[in-house]
Amino acid sequence: KAGVTQTPRYLIKTRGQQVTLSCSPISGHRSVSWYQQTPGQGLQFLFEYFSETQRNKGNFPGRFSGRQFSNSRSEMNVSTLELGDSALYLCASSLPRGWSETYEQYFGPGTRLTVT
């Protein structure tokens, strides 16, 4: 079974630009979550989608947004990029909690975003 895929793997953008990152979950997984990892803050939850609906959102400004498509693929968008947005952006997929006996959330390789 293929794992979680994320594209692109690396991006360099300039302050003020916007960026769109893509995530394809494991086949059969309908929940997709996004996280930001920085050296100072660690892994921080951005938002989570299930059946094309955002179910939870972390403490990030409105410049960070996302969506999920009917095939469970997800995108996240960051507008008006700031230097502090430089980070590793991680996508994770799972079956919703309670759908199986155990709960596991699998991560993709991440997109390394550098804002200059």
Add this chain to the structure above:
Amino acid sequence: DQQVKQNSPSLSVQEGRISILNCDYTNSMFDYFLWYKKYPAEGPTFLISISSIKDKNEDGRFTVFLNKSAKHLSLHIVPSQPGDSAVYFCAASAKGGSEKLVFGKGTKLTVNP
């Protein structure tokens, strides 16, 4: 307010010995816990998880113990191998219909040959 804490930033052990990584949490709504292994510039790799209805879960060399009264869990790796050298993250999930994970800051494990 850090709800999941890994108080040891680093741990060094000899190959073949036991590695014990610790994690504490404060939120009593957390009822599922996951451990991940991570290399730099890569996504976390899922290792093992445990529900709050259990106090132990084993998978090969990895065992997770949960002490609900102390709000403490630990990951045991036996025997430790040099390939286990990585940063280990503890994560917690709360009941309530969302897949949000709250992560600790991680513990860097070094296994010396």
